[in-house]
């Protein structure tokens with residue numbers, strides 16, 4: 001149990017009988033994490049970021065749980081993600097920020113979705129969509145304060161703001177927010193943080209002088225929500241922390257932040273066999289047994305999102321102890337050396353979990369360290385072939401549009 005009342009309600013077995021693997025999502029963990037973020041950020045509101053299928057956790061059940069936990073806003077990259085939320089019956093504020101020319105702006109305006117606006121061409125496409133829809137487009141202007149990703153540069157800002165002020169006067173757009181994104185929020189001591197906040201404040205001030213006075217300013221992702229109180233403004237935009245994972249860097253581990261991982265990846269051994277010492281294992285024989293060994297075959301591979309780089313380093317819990325993948329990860333499977341420990345086909349192994357309620361299972365952080373990546377990539381890459389299983393009750397009772405959260 002964490003220090004903040006978000007107790008683990010998960011324990012194995014995770015994989016239903018007859019199934020090779022399961023990606024188990026605890027929606028109560030998501031709701032609890034959002035409640036924790038609300039407490040940390042208050043009085044600022046929380047926009048739970050649910051882009052990329054809610055960081056691999058499943059868009060709709062995760063979004064419902066985030067709303068149940070107190071997210072007054074949801075944030076997504078793509079318009080189609082926002083439209084999917086509306087089709088699920090979500091009527092509360094949603095921001096989508098990554099559009100391309102010719103995108104479904106009319107649908108966005110009709111669905112009352114806030115649109116992140118970085119450039120003039122977006123205004124040129126959104127304005128007619130708003131006129132046709134007969135309602136102002138809700139927009140949020142993005143200033144590039146140094147990340148050099150999207151957002152208007154400081155040089156482009158005056159022209160963009162000028163155009164917006166004119167469209168606002170015509171009733172074509174409603175400027176709900178001004179926002180930006182950090183380069184290095186997980187290092188609060190970085191010079192970039194202060195520099196970006198200065199550029200941001202100046203950009204907001206300039207907009208005010210032009211009559212563009214949004215209700216919301218926001219720049220804080222998960223790391224900044226925890227580590228940079230002065231960067232919370234009226235709204236924070238956490239993503240990874242919603243799913244109970246630490247944004248890393250100087251921010252501290254999940255447990256210290258009062259959040260809990262919502263995702264567990266587990267599988268059942270497809271095969272168990274005994275081999276002698278000196279036996280090479282998997283393609284290329286990059287692993288060789290040092291003793292007579294029980295080998296277990298795990299039916300998950302790189303096609304399921306197991307990094308190929310996890311060969312000989314990826315951790316898991318099996319037969320009561322931590323193990324490491326033996327040899328190369330294949331497309332559909334990999335092998336584990338259990339030494340002299342007894343195993344049988346059908347036994348469960350846990351690749352990663354909440355690091356708490358399930359014995360000594362590794363976490364997504366352990367996988368990130370082992371494979372040279374970040375926890376974000378580990379959770380977002382689990383493939384669609386792995387069956388999803390939802391546990392918990394948060395947001396499940398919301399029955400809208402004939403659909404229901406699938407929970408057991």
Ligand SMILES: *Cc1c(COP(=O)(O)O)cnc(C)c1O
Nearest residue numbers: 049181221222223237238239240
């Ligand atoms: C993904 C994303 C976030 C969330 O970032 P985390 O580090 O996951 O908290 C916030 N804002 C924008 C613009 C993003 O792209």
